[in-house]
Amino acid sequence: MDAYRRYYVPCHAGWVGPTVLLCIYGFCSMMRPIEPFVTVFLTGTYKNLTTEQVTSQVIPVWTYSRAVLLVPVLLITDFLRYKPVIVLQSLTYVTAFLLILVGSGVHSAQLAFFFYSIAMAADVAYFSYIYSVVPPSYYQRVTGYVRAAILLGYAAGASLAQLLVSFGVPLYYLAVMTLISVSIALITSCFLPMPKTSLFFNEAYSVDQTKSSVDVNNSESWDFWVKSVTAAKYAGMMFRTLILDCKKCYSSMAVLFFCIWAATGRCGFYQVSSYVQVLWVYIQPNNFTAYNGGVDAISTLSGAAASVAVGHVSLEWSVWGELVLGGFTLLIAGALFLMDLTGNIWISYTFFFLFKTVYMPLTTICTFQIAKKLNRRRYALVFGLNSFVGTVLQSVLTAVVINTNRGLNLRVTDASNPLILFQFIIYASYFAAISLLFTVRGVYTVFHMKAARRSETTTCSPGSSHSPKTC
Structure with missing residues (x-):
């Protein structure tokens, strides 16, 4: 036992041990091969749910539950010092996919998506944990490793799913592999060292x-x-x-607008990702050899590469950032319009690839622009609030578009009348409205900054009455 302790403690005392464990956890928890085909799995011969049931009764449970759970999880995560919430996240992942695998009926699927919403709400613990157990000098390096593990896990799961489906492997075995992967994540989470202090709550x-x-x-x-x-x-x-921190964080208009895009963009992204498989089922029904997994894997890797590239772009983001967001958000809106109007599955795949590839670097821009202007202690607070606002907006959008009793009850698509305002047309219009807001704001920011600089140059020009200190 003493020999074990001598080996085990130094690994946890530095930054390498926790980082390795967290990367393993992130990879295994994100490697979920069944996800690209979960709608096909639920509506196929395994569960025999109808597309209407999945669209209006099952998926909305995830959206509404996450909106309710996000604030409590956000408040207790730092107080409990992250690890218990990470263990809870992995446990709820196991429960969710176990219910998807062995459950039957609408209520079982709803319960599975409820547990899945708990796991998604607990993401804030995963992204905050590493900063509480490693020295600040390693933050940038460790963040890169952790995010790489997440993206590789998701891409590996989607690629494996596509490979197995292409060879005719039943979807049931994809669900089994997913359950095994998240179970490994659960075991790994138990070995994470417990942080001695929190980032926000002091001692x-x-x-x-x-x-x-x-x-x-x-x-x-x-x-x-x-x-x-x-x-x-x-x-x-x-x-x-x-309350005081919230007031300080959002008093800056620059931070406020980047937070607005982070929240609204997150809402639209998850709404599209939640229902895109339903759209593909309508475009090409009963297609067991669909390439959902391949498209998901390639678009994830492409988006990750674009996010890395954005980090090396030399641009005055404080001036041009909002205009860039407005222009590329319009590209997202156009991709969604065309994705819905086409009846060709390959064209729809292409525009989803474009949608995801463009979205990921835009959210990266928002993240580092917000982080530049904030105290490190407020990261979890602001990013958590952005997630909460995005989830509330997603719940509202779901209630308006999907709810069968009071909402518009718009179907994803309808081959008999392709000109009607369908569900994805609503999402495209939503991104178009965001694009208009940020384009107008971006143009104002550019002209305002240039006018301020011209005024400053004129004030400090030779022959002016101002002293050098004033200039």
Whole structure:
């Protein structure tokens, strides 16, 4: 046992051990071969659900549940110091795919998507954990490793799915492989070291507890009362800090607009990704040898490469960033319009590839522009709030477009009337509206910045009455 400890502790004491474990966890939790074909699996002979049931009863459960769960998970993640939430995430992944594999009926599928929503809401723990166990000097390197592991896991799962489906392997075995992969992630999460401190919540609570236990009598009831009062005061202090931090973060118009795109873009991306398989089922029904997995894998890798390329683009993002977002968001809207109007599966695949390839670098631009202007302590808060706003918007969009009782109840497509406003036309219009907003804002920013610089140049020109210090 002593020999084991001598070997095990140094690995966790540095940055290598936690990073390796987190990369293994990220790869295995994201390698889910059944996902590119989950709609086909649910509507096929395995589960015998109708496309209408999957569209209006099953998938919306994931959207609504995630909107409800995101705030509680965000609040407890830092307080619990990340690891318990990561373990919960892997456990809910296992439960979700176990239900998809062995369950039957609409209620079983809804329960599976509910557990899946818990896992997705817990993503904030995964992305925050690494910064609490490694020194700041390794942040950039570790972030690259972790994100690479996630993308490789997703691409590997989609590629494996496509390869097996092309060789006629039943989808049931893809579900089994997915369950095995997330089970390995669950085992790996148990070996992650527990962070000693959190990023946002400091140790004031524990210090107050220690002082209280020293100063008061040994009476258990009195000690419990003091601890309760201390906890209540600490909770109030932290909520006030959260409100003040939110006010500081969103007081900058530049940060605010990048956050708006991050939230609205996330909403549209997940809405399209959730229902694109349903669209493909309508375009090419009963096509077991579809290339959903291949398209998903290639578009993920292409988007990742584009995101890396954006990091090396030499551009004054504070001036041109909003205009870039507006222009490329219009490209996304056009891709979605054409994806829905075409009756050819290969053209639809091509435009989905374009959609995903363009979206990923745009969200990368928003991420590093927001991060540049924020204190490190506020990263989890702002990114968590952006995710929450995006999820709430997604819930509203789902209620309006999908809900069978009160919404528009628009079908994904209808071969008998291709000119009607279909579901993906709504999504395309949504991105077109975002594009218009950011194009107008981008043009204003460019002219405003240029006017400010001309004014500054004129003020500081030779012969002006201003002193050099003023200039």
